[in-house]
Amino acid sequence: MGATRWDAPRTAVSFVSAGPGAADLITLRGLQRLQSAEVVLFDALTDPALRAWAPQATWVDVGKRGFCDSTGQAHINALLVRWAAQGSRVVRLKGGDASIFGRLEEEIEALQAAGLSYEVVPGVTAAVAAAAAAGRPLTRRGRGRSVCLTTAVATDHNGQPQLRDSRSADTEVFYMAGRQLAALGRRLQQAGWPADTPALVVSRAGCADQLITDHVLSGLAQAALLHSGRPTVVTVGVGAQTLGQATRAQSPAEPTTPVRLELTP
């Protein structure tokens, strides 16, 4: 089914959002694209278990990990265009959702410049994966009506995280925050958030080894060691508040065996 639909009209490149890490958080559509791929260009943050879905394809590691790309973006663009121009059915597999902090625009523009067609398959972005893992909805009726997604990676000339000047959304979610936790806590307080604002830190959301810790802004530095070296999302404000006594089940499932898709008549 995936292959048929993908071919009509023939799309050179399918950008597929792989989700936050666990292989079973990819969408069905993304999986179908993988199953009919001839070449898969993948990032460091996508689950190796996804390979089992496309054993027929050539898998090319482009090594990118969030904004810290070890392979340059220009090189990725060139690879993408080269494989697609050869007529190969290319899946560009990106961690999280491709439209959020994925530098998707640069890869699309490279394809456009080469006259190549594309589609984008959306996915589960890290903010909602963290919210689901912790059982903390990002919006709350009556008091949490706006959610802002941003990064803690860009730094100013003092090496401090660049933040917007004011707090404006009810909930702020910071992507790629792992290395900036202490500075992030300081800067948010400078921007007007009270020191005791709840801050929820989640790493490897949705995976069997996910880690969820609760802090306040003034103690955010304490999360650094706990989540060291892991893809980390920080939720601050209303969306970080607990909902009372949780009876939430333990860590969600991560499949250890691949699942196969088959058509039913």
Next chain:
Amino acid sequence: MGATRWDAPRTAVSFVSAGPGAADLITLRGLQRLQSAEVVLFDALTDPALRAWAPQATWVDVGKRGFCDSTGQAHINALLVRWAAQGSRVVRLKGGDASIFGRLEEEIEALQAAGLSYEVVPGVTAAVAAAAAAGRPLTRRGRGRSVCLTTAVATDHNGQPQLRDSRSADTEVFYMAGRQLAALGRRLQQAGWPADTPALVVSRAGCADQLITDHVLSGLAQAALLHSGRPTVVTVGVGAQTLGQATRAQSPAEPTTPVRLELTP
């Protein structure tokens, strides 16, 4: 696989994010939960095609459509607790992602009060589905580093959409905006966005009949008729800007036949 993992520890209710509408934008994990469900409580905005995945289950329409719930939230909470307390394996299927504008907190709190366990399976939220459909990434390297998700539904005593006072994020995405387009355009200009700010309107993102139209804030009212009666998302600011000459493929696939999951050894 889904059933096994779900049962250990036994989780009373699995909140499953169905995605923005097209049945194949559900995650694999969500699908697995459906396949082992005994009861499915579903919203108006979830794709009827999802029923094919859980023919064994009792499907209960709770009729909610965004914030405009025709069945009261208290009634949904009571139904959820009743089915779960009976020991049925319950899936609560919610449109989009459950953690964003889904009133998930109220349903979780009802379960907690009854001592019942739950898990949340994240999904594709409308903002990223719209971005993917239009090929317009919500973030842009160097100039679009923050994305704010909010609603255009809540109104003040004059019937105008309640917005935050200032523009602060590079990109703003308004959920459930269909009935408020003219007022939204006015209010955003009052909040400081220039009249010629690009505004992208997408309805039924990811479905075969998705509709994508481009506007500027001062002309946003023109989108109202085009998208009338359809789930609509409005993206304003950097994330609404085009990427140059698009060679994007036509509307994405929507499966017409269900796909079956099977384990491979």
